[in-house]
Amino acid sequence: MEKDALLRRYRWVLGLFIIGLILSGLTAFPLLHELRLMASWLGIENHAAYAQHEGLAFWLGYVWHGLEVTQQHFPFVAYGTDWLAFGHLMIAVFFIAGPWRDPLPNAWVLKVGLFACAAIFPLALICGEVRGIPLSWRLVDCSFGLFGALPLLYCLLLVRQMSAGTSSSS
Numbered sequence: 173m174e175k176d177a178l179l180r181r182y183r184w185v186l187g188l189f190i191i192g193l194i195l196s197g198l199t200a201f202p203l204l205h206e207l208r209l210m211a212s213w214l215g216i217e218n219h220a221a222y223a224q225h226e227g228l229a230f231w232l233g234y235v236w237h238g239l240e241v242t243q244q245h246f247p248f249v250a251y252g253t254d255w256l257a258f259g260h261l262m263i264a265v266f267f268i269a270g271p272w273r274d275p276l277p278n279a280w281v282l283k284v285g286l287f288a289c290a291a292i293f294p295l296a297l298i299c300g301e302v303r304g305i306p307l308s309w310r311l312v313d314c315s316f317g318l319f320g321a322l323p324l325l326y327c328l329l330l331v332r333q334m335s336a337g338t339s340s341s342s
Contacts, residue, residue: 175279175337179275182330186272189285190264190322196316197260199251204243207236231306263288271327279331292317 184211199206209220214229219240222233242249267285270278300310 175334178334178337182275182327182334183272183278185323186327188265189320190267190272191263192320193260193267196265197257198231200257203250203253204236204239207232207239211236214287231309252310275327275331276335277327282324282328282331286321286328289317289321289324292320 210232211217214225214232214237216222216225216229216233219233219237222230222237225233240282263285266281270281296310296313296317300307300313305313
């Protein structure tokens with residue numbers, strides 16, 4: 173495949189990954205609003221009555237209640253999720269400034285991204301257990317590592333192909 177076509181495909185796939193990072197970061201800011209919206213979709217009207225529900229509705233109601241109470245009495249705790257959002261946005265900048273602009277010498281950023289995707293699994297499974305997060309929700313969190321790794325692995329494959337094309341034409 174021609175190097176320009178490889179680069180276009182690479183940037184399209186990496187762009188999807190970067191958009192995912194940005195959206196993940198941006199959605200960490202309005203958590204309480206998002207929970208209120210999801211609760212209304214599930215018919216949960218009162219966060220304090222979460223125990224009346226089961227399954228996902230119980231969990232979302234429970235989390236909604238916790239965030240409402242925390243926001244009311246300890247709003248500074250939300251600053252932690254603001255930093256989470258900031259972290260996602262800054263990581264996206266690293267992918268734009270490095271691998272997006274110049275794939276071959278910045279393939280190491282893709283590898284660090286893969287390491288981060290793999291590290292999601294022990295974090296979610298261990299820390300989630302310690303924090304009382306249901307296994308089903310921890311598996312959803314793990315899926316971010318899996319679905320994040322797939323485009324990065326594909327981008328690394330494309331980098332190898334671009335590199336092979338560059339070295340053979342030299």
